[in-house]
Amino acid sequence: MIAAFLAIVRRDLALSLGAGGGAGLGVVFFLSVVTVVPFAVGPDLVLLARIGPAILWIGALLASLIGLERLFASDAEDGSLDALTLSALPLELTAAAKGLAHWLATGLPLVLAAPVLALMLNLEPAAIGAVVLTLLVGTPAVTFLGLIGAAFAGAFRRGGLLIAVLVIPLTIPVLIFAVSATQAAVVGPVPFGTPFRVLAGLALFALVLGPVAAAAALRAARA
Amino acid sequence: MTVKALVGDNLSCRRGFNLLFEGLAVSAAGGRALVVVGPNGAGKSSLLRILAGLLAPTAGTVRLDGGGESVGEHLHYLGHEDAVKGALTVAANLAFWRTVLGGGGLEVEEALEEVGLGGLGRLRAQVLSAGQKRRLAIARLLVAKRPVWVLDEPTTALDVKAQARFAAFGRAHLAAGGLLIAATHAPLDLGETDELWLGGRP
Numbered sequence: 001m002i003a004a005f006l007a008i009v010r011r012d013l014a015l016s017l018g019a020g021g022g023a024g025l026g027v028v029f030f031l032s033v034v035t036v037v038p039f040a041v042g043p044d045l046v047l048l049a050r051i052g053p054a055i056l057w058i059g060a061l062l063a064s065l066i067g068l069e070r071l072f073a074s075d076a077e078d079g080s081l082d083a084l085t086l087s088a089l090p091l092e093l094t095a096a097a098k099g100l101a102h103w104l105a106t107g108l109p110l111v112l113a114a115p116v117l118a119l120m121l122n123l124e125p126a127a128i129g130a131v132v133l134t135l136l137v138g139t140p141a142v143t144f145l146g147l148i149g150a151a152f153a154g155a156f157r158r159g160g161l162l163i164a165v166l167v168i169p170l171t172i173p174v175l176i177f178a179v180s181a182t183q184a185a186v187v188g189p190v191p192f193g194t195p196f197r198v199l200a201g202l203a204l205f206a207l208v209l210g211p212v213a214a215a216a217a218l219r220a221a222r223a
Numbered sequence: 224m225t226v227k228a229l230v231g232d233n234l235s236c237r238r239g240f241n242l243l244f245e246g247l248a249v250s251a252a253g254g255r256a257l258v259v260v261g262p263n264g265a266g267k268s269s270l271l272r273i274l275a276g277l278l279a280p281t282a283g284t285v286r287l288d289g290g291g292e293s294v295g296e297h298l299h300y301l302g303h304e305d306a307v308k309g310a311l312t313v314a315a316n317l318a319f320w321r322t323v324l325g326g327g328g329l330e331v332e333e334a335l336e337e338v339g340l341g342g343l344g345r346l347r348a349q350v351l352s353a354g355q356k357r358r359l360a361i362a363r364l365l366v367a368k369r370p371v372w373v374l375d376e377p378t379t380a381l382d383v384k385a386q387a388r389f390a391a392f393g394r395a396h397l398a399a400g401g402l403l404i405a406a407t408h409a410p411l412d413l414g415e416t417d418e419l420w421l422g423g424r425p
Contacts, residue, residue: 004323011315077304082302222278
């Protein structure tokens with residue numbers, strides 16, 4: 001069963017990192033958002049430093065949603081999903097494996113790119129550390145909540161609009177606590193740990209809820 | 224665990240407003256192929272998806288005699304799509320399904336040789352022709368050993384020689400006590416077969 005889980009992770013990683021897989025798309029989108037904002041806001045370094053964490057998080061949140069609509073749809077179209085369903089691996093774990101591969105291909109690069117982009121927003125070192133840490137914990141939550149929308153888009157063959165409508169409301173708590181944790185690290189008054197622990201809790205919740213709900217959506221589509 | 228029979232009781236299927244079949248009894252036993260025939264749109268594919276557990280019947284039940292609760296883990300479903308990822312190599316595609324579906328059958332190289340794709344393992348699957356992709360999908364049946372084969376028009380796009388080779392796989396599977404249910408328009412040459420006729424639309 002572990003072999004099957006790892007095989008799905010490996011295959012999805014190979015597919016998204018390979019030619020035409022679109023793994024780099026998220027990072028490019030992230031880069032574009034963060035590059036454009038300073039031009040729009042103007043040369044106010046203090047303001048940039050203040051809204052920097054929020055901008056990084058908005059960019060990362062939206063970038064995380066890119067590619068989700070194809071996550072199950074491509075497998076549904078070429079018949080792979082039928083065969084995957086017949087594996088001894090429960091559908092929940094299949095969904096989790098696909099989520100993990102998707103995060104490794106699109107979420108992790110965002111976390112790695114964030115410190116570099118944070119320099120462009122005049123963030124101080126403490127804030128950069130906090131943003132990276134919240135992204136590391138928060139982007140898996142976004143991806144796994146996104147699995148729900150991805151499963152609906154795949155199962156019911158309705159495109160990407162569903163993802164934004166379904167997933168963004170669910171990710172609002174993650175966004176709120178991630179940005180407030182970063183702000184707490186820089187200006188206080190609450191310690192960084194307080195909102196960060198809530199964020200970690202939300203992430204754990206999403207890691208369980210996402211695959212279970214995605215599997216339920218895929219099963220519901222069979223009726 | 225030996226699977227004796229796949230039985231569907233009192234099956235009904237409604238797609239939209241269209242009642243495809245009602246009160247259908249299906250039974251496939253080991254060693255004897257069940258071939259589902261009927262005109263286009265009669266519900267052959269829907270019936271096979273119901274038997275494979277990929278579609279919920281409007282009414283009725285499907286059970287596996289001797290297979291325990293989970294029907295899915297004991298069967299192969301070969302649908303219209305080949306479940307082949309063009310960006311991966313031929314061998315990688317097959318190795319993936321071998322791991323995910325539980326293995327226990329032929330090795331990847333052996334299976335490719337069997338279906339006539341020997342030596343093509345390192346090519347990307349997107350360069351294969353439709354018939355070759357179909358052969359790769361059929362190789363999936365050989366790498367993971369499962370007692371029940373549910374096949375939806377398995378010989379589409381295959382040339383005459385490959386069809387004969389496929390029939391040989393089917394006969395070997397049946398001779399080993401396996402179950403085989405296929406929907407087809409072309410004769411499959413599987414030895415002794417039962418036929419299930421699904422009527423057309425009224």
